[in-house]
Amino acid sequence: SQQGEEDPQALSIQEGENATMNCSYKTSINNLQWYRQNSGRGLVHLILIRSNEREKHSGRLRVTLDTSKKSSSLLITASRAADTASYFCATVRYGQNFVFGPGTRLSVLP
Amino acid sequence: NAGVTQTPKFRVLKTGQSMTLLCAQDMNHEYMYWYRQDPGMGLRLIHYSVGEGTTAKGEVPDGYNVSRLKKQNFLLGLESAAPSQTSVYFCASSSDILAGSYNEQFFGPGTRLTVL
Numbered sequence: 357s358q359q360g361e362e363d364p365q366a367l368s369i370q371e372g373e374n375a376t377m378n379c380s381y382k383t384s385i386n387n388l389q390w391y392r393q394n395s396g397r398g399l400v401h402l403i404l405i406r407s408n409e410r411e412k413h414s415g416r417l418r419v420t421l422d423t424s425k426k427s428s429s430l431l432i433t434a435s436r437a438a439d440t441a442s443y444f445c446a447t448v449r450y451g452q453n454f455v456f457g458p459g460t461r462l463s464v465l466p
Numbered sequence: 467n468a469g470v471t472q473t474p475k476f477r478v479l480k481t482g483q484s485m486t487l488l489c490a491q492d493m494n495h496e497y498m499y500w501y502r503q504d505p506g507m508g509l510r511l512i513h514y515s516v517g518e519g520t521t522a523k524g525e526v527p528d529g530y531n532v533s534r535l536k537k538q539n540f541l542l543g544l545e546s547a548a549p550s551q552t553s554v555y556f557c558a559s560s561s562d563i564l565a566g567s568y569n570e571q572f573f574g575p576g577t578r579l580t581v582l
Contacts, residue, residue, distance in 0.1 A: 453511055
């Protein structure tokens with residue numbers, strides 16, 4: 357069974373708009389990570405948020421974590437065509453392995 | 467640094483054939499992983515290794531074997547390929563995941579395997 361589940365499964369927006377993706381999980385975690393995968397490529401790490409953090413920023417990325425609701429969100433501001441990719445959340449519990457969700461496919465239209 | 471490399475990039479097998487996928491990393495990472503990615507399924511962990519000479523089963527280990535004879539290499543073997551093993555295989559590595567360390571995973575470019 358998968359720990360993380362992204363929502364929505366697919367998202368299509370216009371260039372310049374903001375994109376928000378959500379991730380829900382079932383058990384306690386030590387940190388949660390977001391990854392991007394361009395078509396035909398491996399995953400690339402975007403940002404990590406620890407369980408005692410509520411929000412982190414990295415460039416145009418903003419990640420929030422609500423451990424009481426067991427959920428996280430990834431916001432990409434001022435989206436660009438190059439942001440078109442699949443985005444995955446991965447939950448991490450020390451002593452256990454990463455668990456990846458099925459991903460959100462983001463399409464940014466020029 | 468090359469990061470994580472995988473060979474081959476593509477392969478077509480017939481049912482029953484065997485093959486080995488090679489993963490190499492030059493970041494001196496202790497942890498290495500093999501995942502498979504199928505449409506709509508995200509990544510599923512096949513096997514992993516927490517150090518040279520060690521291996522452990524992941525979520526979907528059946529039909530696969532692995533070896534970690536050298537710290538920088540992690541091999542994934544298919545002894546008798548089946549059509550259900552048609553997938554994209556990713557190798558990843560990370561530093562120690564225990565308390566406090568920044569433990570992102572670094573991924574290779576993937577191997578696309580088709581079993582006929």
